Amino acid sequence: MARSGDDARRRLQGAALELFLERGYDDTTAAEIAARAGVTERTFFRHFKDKREVLFDGEEAFRETLAAGVAAAPVDVDPLSAVLCGYGAVEAMIEANRAFSEPRHRVIASAPALQERMLAKAAGLVEALAAALQRRGVEPGVAVLAAQVGSAVFNRALDGWMAQPETRLAEHLSRAEGELRWLALAPRDQA
Amino acid sequence: MARSGDDARRRLQGAALELFLERGYDDTTAAEIAARAGVTERTFFRHFKDKREVLFDGEEAFRETLAAGVAAAPVDVDPLSAVLCGYGAVEAMIEANRAFSEPRHRVIASAPALQERMLAKAAGLVEALAAALQRRGVEPGVAVLAAQVGSAVFNRALDGWMAQPETRLAEHLSRAEGELRWLALAPRDQA
């Protein structure tokens, strides 16, 4: 009955997404997810630290790619640009997963508990970005600031891309970057 | 036995903070908190939606003050400055509560579940800021971006203030704002 373990893991993720879409997150029990995946509740909690986590797999790989992207940025660029380089490195990853992340996003948006976890994951990414910046010699406090600002820019780009998927993510990113620069150096404007 | 209800609420918050400091968040049960406050577990959950929430009271008032600060900003200022005006409006509130928020912050930092809730509360503040900006005529997407960036600046200021409480929060704020402007318009720099 026990083969690779990764099979069960994937079945659990699929079953969870299905059930969350069908009945909603709160009305789905871990035991039900496990049953649909053909395993027991205990196995569910061996694969995932808690019920929320079943929707947040692969965030570690994402974080590492992001940090690698920052590390790979040209030595002489400013911190914010380095962060945006990091995000550039994960664009492909994101654009490839759109079909899966769309329903996932809908589920997350419907359950406060999942939104909380998403925010925690995002904070983890910011932390990783800041750490990568520090390795480039950026002062810790400024590194966190740059990482958070970069994250905000990326969020803006993501939202735009969700609304207009026909335009490339990279395009949305540079558009958001432009908005940031306008915001930051427009003391005396307004539409 | 039932007087104002607010008494019990305050006792619960005090008991929770004490116990979390003594034994840690995870090793403290809601029943224990209730017992120390002289009420039952059921009463605890009548006052607070869940165990985490006992440490996050008053965030609603904070959010409203923040939004009011944005609304009260001069009509002609740019979005980011309006957000910083909002934060300026809560400075006094924060500086006054330092004695209480220091141990609270320590507890939160020690428990992942509490950090998650804190992030959720911060996201709520950003949402309120963005909504306030929209009421000033700022386009929704840009409003969220400005709110997040402003929040990042304020976080930076808060960290600085925690480390150097002898300097006023306002001073840290304008310092952080300077760092942001440097970050956003320094394509071609680096220390």
Place this chain on the structure above:
DNA sequence: GTCCTTATGTCAGTCACTGACATATAGGCT
């Protein structure tokens, strides 16, 4: 085949949290 590792099942238990119902108390009304 034996042995070891790993994925899983089983079971009992703790604790967060909820709904339903009973009770007590403060304060207003007559």
Place this chain on the structure above:
DNA sequence: AGCCTATATGTCAGTGACTGACATAAGGAC
């Protein structure tokens, strides 16, 4: 005073997330 209503609380039973301890089965190395 006596009554009445709203509100804070107590009591109790129940669900579901999550954990620790122990048993078992399957795959690979020898």
